[in-house]
Amino acid sequence: MVSLGCPKNLVDSERILTKLRSDGYQMSPDYAGADVVLVNTCGFLDSAKEESLEAIGEAIAENGRVIVTGCMGKEAETIRARFPDVLAVTGAHQYEDVVGAVHDAAPMPPNAFLNLVPESGLKLTPRHYSYLKISEGCNHRCAFCIIPSLRGDLVSRRPDAILREAEKLVEAGTKELLVISQDTSAYGVDIKHHPRTWHGHEVRAHMTDLARELGGIAPWVRLHYVYPYPHVDHVIPLMAEGLVLPYLDIPFQHASRSVLKAMRRPANEAKVLERIKGWREICPDIAVRSTFVVGFPGETEDDFRYLMDWLEEAQLDRVGAFRFEPVEGAAANALPDPVPEEIKEERYARLMELTARISAEKLAVKVGRTLDVIIDAVDAESGGATGRSEADAPEIDGEVHLRDAGHLAVGDIVRVAIEDADAHDLFGVPA
Numbered sequence: 001m002v003s004l005g006c007p008k009n010l011v012d013s014e015r016i017l018t019k020l021r022s023d024g025y026q027m028s029p030d031y032a033g034a035d036v037v038l039v040n041t042c043g044f045l046d047s048a049k050e051e052s053l054e055a056i057g058e059a060i061a062e063n064g065r066v067i068v069t070g071c072m073g074k075e076a077e078t079i080r081a082r083f084p085d086v087l088a089v090t091g092a093h094q095y096e097d098v099v100g101a102v103h104d105a106a107p108m109p110p111n112a113f114l115n116l117v118p119e120s121g122l123k124l125t126p127r128h129y130s131y132l133k134i135s136e137g138c139n140h141r142c143a144f145c146i147i148p149s150l151r152g153d154l155v156s157r158r159p160d161a162i163l164r165e166a167e168k169l170v171e172a173g174t175k176e177l178l179v180i181s182q183d184t185s186a187y188g189v190d191i192k193h194h195p196r197t198w199h200g201h202e203v204r205a206h207m208t209d210l211a212r213e214l215g216g217i218a219p220w221v222r223l224h225y226v227y228p229y230p231h232v233d234h235v236i237p238l239m240a241e242g243l244v245l246p247y248l249d250i251p252f253q254h255a256s257r258s259v260l261k262a263m264r265r266p267a268n269e270a271k272v273l274e275r276i277k278g279w280r281e282i283c284p285d286i287a288v289r290s291t292f293v294v295g296f297p298g299e300t301e302d303d304f305r306y307l308m309d310w311l312e313e314a315q316l317d318r319v320g321a322f323r324f325e326p327v328e329g330a331a332a333n334a335l336p337d338p339v340p341e342e343i344k345e346e347r348y349a350r351l352m353e354l355t356a357r358i359s360a361e362k363l364a365v366k367v368g369r370t371l372d373v374i375i376d377a378v379d380a381e382s383g384g385a386t387g388r389s390e391a392d393a394p395e396i397d398g399e400v401h402l403r404d405a406g407h408l409a410v411g412d413i414v415r416v417a418i419e420d421a422d423a424h425d426l427f428g429v430p431a
Contacts, residue, residue: 001013001016001017001027001037001038001040001124002037002038002039002040002055002059003040003124004039004040004041004042004048004051004052004055004070005040005041005042005044005048005052005070005071006042006044006180007131007178007180007224008131008133008180008181008182009040009042009070009071009092010124010125010131011131011132011133011180012040012069012070012092012095013038013040013124014121014122014123014124015095015121016038016040016069016095016098016099017121017122017124018121018122019095019099020099020102021122023099023103023108024108025102025106025108027122031059031062031063032062032063034063034065035065035105035106036063036065036066036067036087036102036105036106037059037062037063037065037066037067038066038067038069038098038102039052039055039056039059039066039067039068039069039070040069040070041055041056041068041069041070041071041072041073042070042071042072043070043071043072043073043074043075043150044071044145044147044150044327045325045327046325046326046327046328047325049072049075052070052072053072053079053082053083056068056079056082056083056086057082057083060083060085060086064085065087065105065106066083066085066086066087067086067087067088067089067090067098067101067102067105068086068088068089068090069089069090069091069092069094069097069098070091070092071091071092071150071151073089073090073091073092073094074091074092074149074150076089087101087104087105088101088104088105091150092150092151121168125394126376126410126411127172127173127174127410127411128173128174128175128176128374128375128376128410128411129174129175129176129177129178129220129374129394130169130174130176130177130178131178131180132162132165132166132169132177132178132179132180132214133157133180133181134156134157134162134179134180134181134184134187134210135154135155135156135157135181135182135183135184135186135187136151136152136154136155136181136182137151137152137153137154137155137182138151138153138154138182138183138186139153139154139183139186139189139190140183140227140264140265141264141331142253142263142264142265143262143263143264143330143331143332143335144263144293144296144324144327144330144331144332145327145330147182149329151182153190154182154183154186154189154190155190156187156188156189156190156191156205158191158196158205159188159195159196159198159203159204159205159209159210159213160196160197160198160203162210163198163203163210163213163214163217166214166217166218167217169218170217170218173411174218175218175219175220175374175411175413176218176219176220176221176222176374177214177217177218177220177221177222178222178224178393178394179210179211179214179221179222179223179224180224180225181225182225183225183227184207184223184224184225184226184227185207185226185227185228185229185231185232186227186229187205187206187207187210188204188205188206188207188210191205193205193206198213206231207223207226207231207232207235208231208234208235208238211223211235211238211243211244212238212243212244214244215238215242215243215244216243219413220245220374220390220413221243221244221245222244222245222247222249222393223235223244223245223247223248223249224249224393225249225251226248226249226250227250227251228250228252228272228275232248233275233278233279235248236278236279236282236283236286237282237283239282239283239286240282240283245390246283246285246286246287246390246391247286247287247289247390247391247393248279248286248287248288248289249289249290249393250288250289250290251290251291252272252290252291252292253265253291253292253293254292254293254296254299254303254307255306255307255310255311256299256302256303256304256306256307258298258303259296259298259299259303259307262296262297262298262332262335263293263296263332264331272314273310273313273314276288276314285390285391287317287318287390287391287392288314288316288317288318289316289317289318289319289320289393289396289397290316290318290319290320291319291320291321291322292307292311292319292320292321292322292351293321293322293323293324294307294321294322294323294324294344294347294348294351295323295324295339295341295343295344295347295348296324296332296339297324297332297335297336297337297338297339298335298336298337298339299324299339299347304347304350307351308350308351308354311351311354311355311358312354312358315358315362316355316358317359317362317391318359318391318392318396318397318398319351319355319358319359320396321348321351321352321355323341323344323345323348324339324344356423356424357423359398359423359424360421360422360423360424363398363421363422363423363424363425363426364421366418366421366426367418367419367420367421367426368418369417369418370415370416370417370418370431371389371390371400371415371416371418371426371428372389372390372413372414372415372416373387373388373389373400373402373413373414373415373416373428374387374388374411374412374413375387375402375405375408375409375410375411375412375413375414376388376394376399376410377410378405378406378408378409378410379406380406381406382406383403383404383405383406384401384402384403384405384406385401385402385405385406385408386399386400386401386402387399387400387402387414387416388400389416389426398424398425398426399424399425399426400416400418400425400426400427400428401425401426401427401428402416402427402428402429402430403427403428403429404429404430405429405430408430414430414431415430415431416428416429416430416431417429417430417431
């Protein structure tokens with residue numbers, strides 16, 4: 001299995017592998033030992049599509065028997081034109097089609113011995129953290145995005161099914177649940193927040209109710225892809241209580257009203273600043289992470305300066321940025337006044353310089369404090385370890401580097417005295 005793209009794709013890969021394992025298939029560690037290769041593609045950006053095509057090409061060259069699935073499955077003709085030898089092409093979260101294609105490509109012998117599958121399913125992440133997908137699709141129609149055409153409108157899972165999966169994951173060793181979807185704040189809208197019975201009481205299909213219940217199941221619960229709807233304010237007290245990690249991943253994308261309007265996103269950036277301030281009053285340690293697009297069609301220097309001023313005032317803890325890239329099928333492609341590539345690069349560099357400074361200043365304040373850290377890796381020989389604080393999601397945020405920590409184990413949640421910091425990471429010793 002070659003799994004590309006976002007954590008939502010990773011969850012799809014885990015579900016496919018779980019079903020295949022329950023059917024008796026084994027996972028191959030390399031191309032040479034595989035009867036068939038699955039490539040789960042990403043199709044969000046042209047650069048991601050090219051990476052997916054390269055992965056398909058590598059699998060064809062190394063093995064020759066390839067099944068393609070995922071977001072780029074919508075472009076089956078493109079894939080088959082470049083790689084006519086692929087065995088099958090299926091779309092995103094079409095689990096039955098993928099499994100059926102594997103059965104056709106590599107049929108199981110009669111009466112094959114079936115290995116038991118763990119109750120938690122098969123995972124592609126380390127044992128101590130797991131992604132928990134609560135819905136598929138999205139109801140937004142942002143001008144730069146084609147996710148709805150790839151994955152459809154919002155389809156929420158039943159809350160009891162989500163909580164049952166969370167319990168199984170924790171029983172199997174998960175310490176940190178990372179809640180994901182295309183729009184976590186919209187969870188349950190499509191099913192009118194219909195409640196389900198869970199352990200003798202009703203739980204609504206609503207982000208707040210779900211977060212509260214998950215906080216009673218796992219030591220750490222982290223919320224991703226949260227749009228700043230009004231009800232997000234009700235999650236902040238749960239963070240102050242310690243039920244949910246004080247961390248919000250909110251894709252603001254920009255601050256200029258004209259750019260937000262062109263993006264077809266809510267243009268209430270001033271109110272957002274007030275709300276962030278209010279969140280920090282309730283939960284002083286809250287870490288707000290976001291992503292921004294620079295060089296969107298029509299973005300002027302004044303628009304960009306407004307964004308920079310907004311970031312200076314917002315003082316976000318973690319910031320990622322993307323240069324605008326046309327995506328085939330996106331409405332933004334038809335917008336006038338494209339921003340030249342050299343200006344995109346210059347603005348991107350300025351934004352990253354500013355956010356790195358803000359990050360360094362915010363991390364410096366943590367020197368001298370003692371923080372909870374989850375351990376991701378231990379080097380017993382050197383005595384070092386690497387982990388993450390409550391403000392750090394795996395693979396996208398910073399890390400905490402520890403000395404005198406060779407006695408720790410992966411998955412431990414320990415108190416760490418912070419001794420130093422740079423622009424992105426912290427350094428410390430187990431307290």
